[in-house]
Amino acid sequence: MFIPKYFKVTDINEIIDFVHDNSFGTLVTIKDGKPIATHIPLILSKVVDDYFITGHMAYGNPQWRTFDNCEEVLVIYQGPHAYISSSWYGHENVPTWNYQAVHVYGKPCILEEEESKQDLIMQLEKYEKHRKNPILWDKLSPQLLETQIKGLVGFKIKIREIQAAFKLSQNRNEEDYQNIIAQLQNEPDIDSQQLAEVxxxxVKK
Incomplete structure (x- = not known):
């Protein structure tokens, strides 16, 4: 990923927080010389000194069969993004687009059934535990779980490289920066408003 120096992020804790908050990723591999992708929720975890991404996809999805021939796969995470009008600057300039994106590269492998089960338990914990009536693993019938697991393929990606770009007008002066925030807050789309909050x-850091 091309990252101008103003927008490059190297703080691993900041990157991890971003991935946890934007965990619906895009997994890209190559099949017969053509890039293919699946959009899925993923879990980032650390084991000793190594970072891993885990997830699962439908057995009928042909992408998991490409793992054996992939030295590396690409996982893309994206946060809020928005158009930045040049009318928001105090001087003549061109419009641009602000965004947050993380690219992760790593070697994939298929999980054993018990490992896949543990990943599904973690997924439910993450997305259900804060709800009023959470549906966690132990609340689901064994019959349903057995049927569902048979239709899934769990996988793990050992991370080899992380690239992160947060293009958030860091190269603008304070007056323009604050005006961009104010203008984004007034835009009708939720992405612009979320980007303003980011x-x-x-500014507070």
Whole structure:
């Protein structure tokens, strides 16, 4: 990923927080010389000194069969993004687009059934535990779970490289930066409003 120096992020804790908050990723591999992708929720975890991404996809999805021939796969995470009008600057310039994106490269492998089960338990914990009536693993019938697991393929990716770009107008002066935030807050789409909040939080750091 091309990352100008203003927008490159190297703080691993900041990157991990971003991935946890934007865990619906895009997994890209190559099949017969053509890139293919699946959009799925993923879990990032650390084991000793290594980082891993785990997830699962439908057995009928042909992408998991490409893992044996892939030295590396690409996982893309994206946060809020928005158009930045040049009318928001105090001087003549061109419009641009602000965004947050993380690219992760690593070697994939298929999980054994018990490992896949543990990953599914973690997924439910992450997305259900804060709800009023959480549906966690032990609340689901063994018959349903057995049927569902047979239709899934769990996988693990050992991370080899992480690239992160947070293009958030860091190269603008303070007046323009604050005006961009104000203008984004007034935009009708939720991405623009969320991006404004991200930019506001970065000012506080």
């Amino acid at each position: 930019m506001k939080m970065r």
